Amino acid sequence: MNRVLSLRFLFALAVALVGAYALYASLEWPFRTALFPRLIGIPLLALSLLEMLLSLVSAEKEREGHAVDFEMTTDVAPPLARRRTLAILSWIVGFLAFILVFGFPIAVPLFVFLYLKLVGKEGWVLTLSLTLVSWLTMEGLFNRLLHLPFPEGWIFALWS
Amino acid sequence: MFESFVEGLFVVLQWQPFLIMLMGIALGFWVGLLPGLGGSTTLALMLPFIYKMTPVEAFAFLLGMHSVVSTTGDITSVLFGVPGEGTTAATILDGHAMAKKGEAGRALGAALMSSLVGALVGAFALALAIPVVRPLVLTFGAPELFMLAVVGIAFISSLSGQGGRALLRGFLAGLVGLVFAMVGQDPQAGVQRFTFGQLYLWGGLDLVPVLVGLFAIPEIVDLAVRGTSIAGELPQGNLGKGAWEGVKDTFRHFWLTIRCSLVGTFIGIMPGLGGGVAQWIAYGHAVQAARDLKEREGFGKGDVRGVLGPGAANNSKEGGALIPTIAFGVPGSSAMAILLGAFFLQGITPGPDMLDKHLTLTFSMVWTMVIANVVTVAVSFFFLNQLAKLTLVRGAVLIPFILFLAFIGSYTSNNHLGDLVVFLACGSLGYVMIRCGWPRAPLVLGFVLGKIAENNFYISTIRYGSSWLLRPVVLILVLLTLAVIVYPLIRMRNRDATPEKAA
Amino acid sequence: MERFSANKRNAWMGWTLLLLAIFVGTPALVFGAAAYEGKVLTIVVGYKPGGGYDRYARLAAKYLPKHLPGNPAVVVQNMPGANSIISANHLYGVAKPDGLTIGTFNNGLATAQLTKVAGVQYDLTKFAWIGSLASDAVILTIRSDLPYKTVDDMRKAKEIVIGTTGPGSSTHDFPSILKEFVGFNFKLVPGYSSSADVMLAIERKEVDGRAGSYDSIKPFIDRGLVRPLIRSRTASPGIETLPVDEDLAKDAKGKAIMVVASASTKIYRPYVAPPGTPADVIKLLRDAFAAMAKDKEFLAEAKKTKLSIDFTPAEESLKVVREVLNQPPEMAQEIGKYIKFGE
Structure with a gap:
């Protein structure tokens, strides 16, 4: 239950929705307008669903998933x-x-x-x-x- | 050739243009420092004065100002985590992280020194490249630019983490950035994409509010949560003498700095890639320089190489960016358009002659950039350690000012309330990304390269059919893209095979 | 040496003025009497600083005070977005009609109104028109090393590749109408990020030619990179003898579309005040613009900075706007097919 409501899961869900919306919106566009949004939307939807699934099933390995980016402080309760x-x-x-x-x-x-x-x-x-x-x-x-x-x-x- | 190179220096060193250049530098200093004071706005304000100057003075003033902006922009990025200019955001990742570790002085020293090295390398690389620069630019047509964009996005996405999960998030972030790039009117059929009926979104999302939101808001939240000064409650011993340490860092990683400078020059020469790209590619290159995975993980958390790379590329690209303007008469930015006006005033039509008959003038412009950077860096060094002490000021005092700068910096990009909405939306996005361990760099690069990729893809296919895929440079870049994607996977397998080594 | 000290003095004066402006700039008061004494006149520009619209406005801001009673300060405000529809909507619905705010926006806004572009709230005919500072000739140019020297050469060509920045700009619409209604074998390649980028594509022989504003292409004609071949009806010195697109049209419909497309080039840099601005104030503004357009110093500076001046008074500007807007609905629809309005 906790994992379903985890921020990671929800964020991946939100990104998946963005991907889905991009694909949906591209339905009524002429081919050239729609091509790139589709080329981006399909992997975006697929990968974010994968990320969603991963944040559901597996606890992250200790050393996995560190982004090359800063991390919020953990010194405060x-x-x-x-x-x-x-x-x-x-x-x-x-x-x-x-x-x-x-x-x-x-x-x-x-x-x-x-x-x-x-x-x-x-x-x-x-x-x-x-x-x-x-x-x-x-x-x-x-x-x-x-x-x-x-x-x-x-x-x-x-x-x- | 060599004579013109030397003569160009003496043209700059005449005292009248030199004085005017100093004025330009003084102005550029502040423009770079303050988010919300953009280069083009200031240039437009200065126009009446510029047209009164003689052409050589005008060049000195414009270039002096222009070349300092990205140097001092780094200072704001490092100290507050707010990009001083749209082109200095990459410095935040490690520069501000260093400031939080109590190493603001060192980060500033490294940023400024690498800027100087970048400007010098850029100038010399340009001097050496002048005989081949026209063919070089002309080789890179739409197909090549498309592939360059693809390489760029693949490169930064694959570098943004370690392990399969991080790679996945890197690519996801890159894709989100590409979606951002699709907003606005598409140039093929004139259809509005993702504009939700908002006039504000017609022209697409603006880089500045996106960057300021993405980077400043998470930092502000973090600062408020910690409830301390930026540098926290660390021992303050080395804060005051760090700048020199940063200078030494530049030479400790000298080859990296040089390589990033060359990357910057090359991207600067490429027309249409825009100012935002060079620093991120250079950042990616710096990350790539990490010897093992543990080192790589240190990026984004205060590795000085993450400051040196973008710092150098930022300034070296300026010399390269002159090329399209002077060699083809095609300005790449509004600053360059104003510069072009100064050419016409002198009765020179920029074009091939600039690399030949007027070579001295061309070099004098390059020298102006170099000297402007030397002056700025020299002057700044007197303040650096003082500036670094700003990171000891109580967070509660700094936060309202950082927020003020972030809000006004976003608003001035279009003078529209929509800028503030974009700023806050991207701020929330940045915050959530950090919390979820998604890297932000690929998003930015996807955003700046997305339009370039799409437009040049269509130009290529409409113009050449499918035959563009077989152009030699395109093939090389395709191979490079594959290498960039496959390489981290191979590394991952190696790591799995020898886990004790990575730990 | 003398020259330098004068420059230096000017520069210092500039700095002093800037500082003064920071600290003692006078706030705008509500406009009462006919004089502008002690007031601030704001010119709203629909684009970012540094572009053509902005540079004209800043030039005007410098010379207008001289020609307005009471010599008010004139300042420029940039309100970019949606190809200046945002600023036009602002001038139409938000700005106070007190004569202290005027504005300049895209000359193609009439087409946007005609083709009912979403987001348009203004009615161009209801603005208090001041006039237009310049006109613009749109021309089609082809690379000089190609064998096309006349319109007939072009007709015979198998294919001519034209680079454009996309629908909604003259670089795209002008050749696309020529292709449709004259019958040239043009292949349009849209997607270049700016007209400067198209120029570079010409240089590397990726495309054969481009259309666009004569002012912006002139340096490349002078350098011998491209040669001009066709122009729209608004002429400029130096290209009067070029064939005009309207004379080449196959049929009446094509000709009519060309007329509408090029009408607004007559009012290339339009200036308006919000609807309902008092008539006496408007008269002051119109007179000031007219006087400024004859001011020798103004013209000299404009020439030096490559901004061509061709003043069109309010009445005539409005006539141009009406000519565009008075198309019958079915015609408007046809026009919308070929002339897009956009960023």
Whole structure:
């Protein structure tokens, strides 16, 4: 049961679904449009089903399956790690929400301020000066100098 | 030939272009450092000033800026795990891992020194290759480019792990990358593929938000989970004097650095392969250099060779990338298009003459790149050990800034909220891949090479029918692909036969 | 030496201005009176920095302040995506019609509207048109070492391989219409990543020729790599005498499609303000563009940077747009078969 719900199994399942969708979508395309998505979709579906199966039946050998890539830390106790992961992921999604609601120029210093104060529990001097730095970079460099088109936050749309 | 080579150096060393070049370098320094400040945006902003300069000054300014960007981009990649430029993401894998081991100084030293070696080797290789460079470029038609893309994807997928299971995941990741490459309007029939009715996706996924998400988010999560500084609670003794160690590393693995530089130059010369490819192939080559499986497993976890390879290739490719622009008048990027404009201002039409009549000018451009790198590396070395101390700053202070850079860096690639969605989606993907032990490098390479493979496949078949399969270079590349796929399998069997050796 | 110090001074001034811009840039206020005093005018560009649309806009940003009352600051904003449909939709539906935002987008957007491309929210005829800064001649060129010197030579050819970047660009649509309605034996090879890439394919003899904007092919004609053979109806100095595609068409339908395909090349760099921009403000903008297009300094800089200027006023630009859009539905469908709009 545990293995069925393991992340590895679910991820392989998700990738298999992507492969299946690619094949399905290619059904209504002209041949040349569809050829490559099919050439990719078929092995993708097959290999991810294999990966799914493998994560079901066999426990991994000790030395197998190490990717040439970094691995998440294992120094932190799992419950604490889970709590912290959840916290940081909500902060990241929260940043996006800030950007949507307030627009970039306000969201950035606001986020920096809140994160430093709530998570870092930093002192006022450090918090405020770093918030100012982030505001200056945002406003001076990206807004004034580069004139990036930042969409207005939703609350300003409510205003008018 | 040799005279032009020397003369070109003196052209650069005149003090007026030299000063302007320094300004370009200063600007490029920051552009490289900050994700979200891209080379082409800055060039566009600088246009009014560029057109006021004399042509030689304009070249010095543009190239000075251009060649520094990928050097300082490595610094951001190493320190924060956020790619400073789209072309410096491969350095993250081992560079940032080293920073987490308290070796940020060493990683930075290695990145910068290998950049310098790369720039030098690139320049000299180019100088030697000039007589054959036109035929070389013309040999690589659509069929050859298609096969190069195939070799690239096979190569990196097969290197990304050990054991059958890891190989399986390597290929899976590569295939996912290829699916990413299919997004957008297909150039054969003009059909929108996987765009889900979003205008934003018409042009396909953008490299920058994909890379920033894939690499930055897992690192940020890891940093938050550890609840420490980037370098953790390690003894801080060698942090402050690591840069020199990195320089020594470059010479310890000198031949690897040289080989990766040559790989970079070659990929740079190939038109249409794009800036993102060289570093990943070089990374693959560095991994391949591992003597045994245990060593190979150390990659991605802070092996200095994983920094040297992409660091060198990154800079050596710039010299090669000049070739299509100057020898054929065909710009490979918007930076090069602006450079082309500078040629027209001088009344020179780039073309075969550049390798002949105007050879001195060509070499002066190569020298500009070399000198710009020498200056940058020299200046940076004063800061490196200070910069390395950033990895001791409390994670909670760094995280909001890293996130800010990641968000703005993604957003500026299209100035569209869709960039942020792609960034977060790829961030989650990257996180899950790490948790499941899937390598990310094949995904990136599949993504950057997918379009190239598809387009050149169609060009080849429409133009040549099936006869392109018999072209000599294509045959060689087919053999190479087979070797690349079969080799790790053979190695695996050998390992099974002698298990005690691998352990 | 003198020249250098002047350059250096300019450069330093530039830097100082940049720094000033960071710290004291003035925020855009709501437009009230007719004057632009102390305001910021934004030009929205539908492409990334560095491309043709962007370079024209940045040139305009530099010279427009001089010709607008109150000398406002003019800034360029890039809003790339979907071949500039995103920016057109933004200008149509989101940007405030206060005269402080104008924009430039693909000249083929009329075709996209005509053929009802998914995602199009704008109606080109409802924009407050300012005009177009340039026109563009589309030409077909063939490698010079091939024996095709005239249209007749080409007709006799067994097969001519044309490299293209894919449906939706003039490199593809122009030769594909010629193939269909003149009867050339073209073999179209789509898939090159940029028109520069096609040029390289010509160089290595992978393809025999390409079509595209005259401005971008001119250096290669001058170098003797390719020779021009056919042009669309909008001419440019130097290629006036080339045969025009419309005159070669076999039938009326072909001719009509060619007319629509090339109509928008007259408004190669269109500039519009959002629908509903007050008439007095529009007049200021139109006058400013017209005056700028005659400004000697502006023209000199444009020439130096290889941006050709051929100003078309608002009324005429709108006429071109209407000409494209007033096709009967069955014609629109036919056109959609040959002219695709896309990235």
